[in-house]
Amino acid sequence: MTNFASPIWVLGQVQSRLQFQWPLPTWWFGLIAVVLAITIVTIVKSSHATILQKSTLLTCRLLAMMVLVVMLPGWSLLQEKTGKPKLIVLVDTSLSMEYPDKHSLKPLMPLANWVFDPHGIDPILMLDEAQGDVIVDLVRMELSHAFLNGDLSMSGPAIKDQQQRFPLMGALKGVEDEYDIHLYGVNDVVKPLTYRENGSVDVNADLTVVPRSAIGTGILEVLRRHRGQSMAGIVLLTDGRVNRGASLKQAGEVARQASVPLIIPQVFGRSDAKDFELVQPNAPISVFVDEPAVFEIDVLRHGNLESELQIPFQVSDGESDYVIHAEFQPGKRETQLSMKYVSSEPGPKTLQVEHLSENGDSWGHPAYSYFAKRSHEFQFEVKDDAVNVLLIEESPRFEYRALEDLFQRATNKAGRKKFDVSSVLGSVAPQLAQENPNVYSVIPKDKDWLFGFDVIVIGDVSPQLLNLELQEMLVEYVVQRGGGLAMLAGEQYLPLS
Template identity: 30%
Template sequence: MIGDTRTIFEINSIYADLVLFGQDFTVTVTQQASRFPLLLACAVTALLLGIWIIWRTTGLTQFQRQALLTLRIAISVILVLMMMGWIQQEHETTKPDLLILIDRSESMQLEDQYSTAELGRFIDGRTIQSEWSLPRWKLLTAWLDNMRLDSSNRRWHEDDSVLNKPLARLSEDYRISVYYLGSTLRLAGRGVSASTDFSEAQDFDQTESRIGDAIRQAVTQHRGRSVAAVIVLTDGINTNGSSLQDASDWIAKKSIPLLIGGFGSLQQTPDIVLENPLAPTTAHLGEQLFLEADLNLLGELATADKSLEIQIFASLGNNADPFMQIMESVSNDVPSKRLRIPFVPSQVGRVQIRVSISATSEESNTENNSVEFEINVTDEVTRILLIENMPRFEYRALLDLLGRSSESEQTGNRFSVDSVLFSVDARIVEMDKRVLASLPTGREQLFQYDVIVVGDVQSSMLSVQFQELLIEFVEQRGGGIVFVAGPLGMPTTFAGQPLEKLFPVAADQFQEAGDLDQTNEIILDSLGERFAHLQLGTEVTDNVSAWQSLSVPYWSVTSDLQRPGVHVLSTLGTANAEVGPLITQQFVGAGKVIFHWFDATWRWNESVKASAEGSKPFDQYWEQTMRYMSRHTAATDGSGLVEIVVHGEAFVVGQSVPVTVRFLDERTAPDDDHAVMVVVEHANGRRQFLRLARLGADRARFAATMQGLELGTYHLQLVEPVVSQDGGINAAVASFTVVAPQGELVRQTLSDVEKRQIIDPEHGRYFNVSELHALVANVPRGRPVRVGSKVAKPIWNANWIVAILISLLAIDWTLRRRWYN
């Protein structure tokens, strides 16, 4: 017997006693035929009146009174039951349907490596062998015929009892229909006699699998009948038609359980992939960059507890000699890593970089082992304006650094710096051409700079007009501003001033952090690790520890609040407690704003030794930050302002489709990290909207991935934000095609995780090879189907009921006559 034996089958909401579940049988149902609420109320009233009379009668003993009350209650109960008009009716029912779909595609011929633990009940006897190589069709046949593999002679033997076979056990309680699926769906037979004799691998010869379509078709053929469940015995590879995910969602809406018996090892043939390359398209000569890419392990390694070491090469153009080699490892526990390869361009012009990985003996495909980058390197001078109240240490160190860099013969350090120092003596202005007598007053004068550093100035020193000009400098010109907080006026005196619009939080929300414990560390946030201008030293892996070794400030401001879109790059604190942010960044309009919540970067050179190249942390950080803040991309080929990139022209059914929206002029990119949306339209007119997210530190790129797409051609168009392309003539569009694979064996495995994610837990279950023995016991009960009913037989006026009623009346009359007299 299969299912929960406590379940009660009801007809017309009345109790039914099912003795033989699942069999073709007749069930007797007792039900109420008449409903007379008025008569019922009268009977209850009469009963209560009789009880009251007896209770009020004097001269009776306690025993006599209780005996009469019991008789009156029994008589009243029988009268009420008779007035309800109970009848008995017999209904003829039949078993619910159970659909079994067997995959006969070519992929079932493939052999997989199984551990002894995976095979479990398929093996008889003890064995010291840890791995077994078996074809999927053989395991399917073994399960259907209840066969076991003798570990001593490696031969299959069949269980002597036919009743132990799954189909025989299921046929006791269900009307079984067995189907073969492949290119088409074909009925193999009904009941235990259905043909499931697969003796050769050639019996599995279908060139494609349409699992989703087969499930829909089988259920549709049984429309109008009670279907207990659908069992699909497959390796899960769907090569055409609707996906298994779509079929699972469709069948769940019909409240029909879907049980999948999965054949194939839990281990996939591994494939190492480099994908999703990301790097700036323009850069300054000598600027620190990161070349980013995803290193993914598709499938599973044969040795689960070991990692796979992979050598990664980075080379320029077609140069066979790599300029960098690194080692990375992937494992079943950590199958994905984001690579960040540091790169400093040393020549002007278009530079092509190729990043590749060495092929391993374990992977099945080496065509996806490389990605390419193209960067336009310029040698433009970065113009910087420093605005400060007093010549504090931060100002002096920065002016000295940028001044030395501007005089340096190294083409990679080309800065031109001017400064405005409100407390400066007039003689210094005459002696030092870098020191200006006053702030730039005109728009053109201010917009000639690339980066402006605003130090510890008070709001009264910057007029409202100049503050609004700084905002335009960022939002419209696309320039960069770096604010450096200080105890005299930045940022607390700017409450209610226009410039506080560029702060990470309203000016009145800042407060001093108080006494800072020097045991704290400067912690580089996970997002900060992705910004190349925060790279200290040459090794990416040492960057976090390099920041932790920097001298911590004695003073800073802090706040519990931050505006939306503010990115925290580094914080002050310990592993267990955080004091507050130290460096934040936000995209505002066409430009960028960095806010230093402290004023002691000049101390970084005191506690840390110079790198191998001679760069100190303070020097390296500010030079890289100035280049980063002045860099922006702009469309130069007349192709418009935005492009939609689909990483490929054709994708196989079931393959994920990565989509990237790139703003060729990054100044037009929205401030919000999730403000980009595209509409994806199928050739049949069906639409869906895809929301994209910013790719970490890259302001100009937003990305998302689409999955579960059906066959056909898709067109993509940008809908948010609204960007005019060449005067509105050309919109940002792209297209791609989802195609069926050229053969059943294109993709040979589906991971255990993928199969489990397909099934809605409330409407089905996936069973891997080691769990197949539990499949039969988990088939739900289903509902038997009523096929006919006999004439109802009244039981309210049965002779035995009338006899009991007359007997009770006679006893009551006799006792009352004796006891009342």
């Protein structure tokens, strides 16, 4: 007897399957197929019936066989209860979570039982006495504890069976009724959190508080650990400070592709401590001698935004230093530093921008100093050589002549040419190509020669001039060499042919 079962639908936590039992051995399928084939051949070769009669008889035989096949097995509908979807709770235990923030008390009232009761504070009484809102200082890790433990202390012994799960007693209380909860702590590593016998969760167990934060990498790691499993989402108890591994943006994109939502309760607030960091550098990777280049980087400030602020920075290129200021108007959170640089010597260069500390300056909380990036180095190459450009055309049409003339006339301030131009013209006479070393009648099948160009511009060329072998070389030129490739379509060949 052979059993067959296939999922039909999944509704909630119940999976329904339609199952049937075949009363005959599997080899009977082959016998039925042979009988069916003989029947079809016999009917088709019959000379005493018309085509209509043959078709009708054949249809009836096939329907009868199908009814027999369907009726033989015993059918049954099975319903099975499936497991709960998993809800991952990822708790940031890095040093920045020890940073205290200022919070308005009223929005925290839904968390009052878990935030203030352990400290014996009555928030309602505080609001009544103030006759308005109250600003309170809370450490970010305390809010994380409020989501998990409530007023339970973590002084009890750790449980022996790490697979045992206790109900959460904090603001996430009750979610285990619908989800299978998995708790992890993360700083620069990811580890499951330790449970205590009283039901509390030890956020800092086995994870030393360190200044390294890899939340993005932590998200990727738990996605890897639970790959192929039903995941309802990932709850992130973090302030979002990342200075190691993958960024939150990268991890969020991977989670989005996996259809796993990220849920991020706010566990950080406002701080009056002035602080800033350098973000989003923008600069060329190469510049030319005597050509001015612009290097930019944004300055993002934290803390009280209501005041006007100037932050001094020292810019150094190894030969000279100067000071610029990032200026913030009241309410402005971000501004940009822009630096111009001109070099008279070729070679690798470094342009450094660094916060210029002044006497008595106090920037941020000590925990933040590990995270705030207050200096940046731009590394780039200063080139003296002209850019090697190859123009590939079937004939010297107007677009080709205009582009070649533009490249030939381009010079820098010192009068040196910016571009060295070579051309491949399919219609040029071979003797003319021999007279001009920068003009070719065919494309040499030499990878080293092709890889010597910085940019290749392909015009209106025929398949004979740019055959499949050369096209594959161009792919390698872009992928391996990293060369620039531009297309300039025409009316005869490209892109029609």
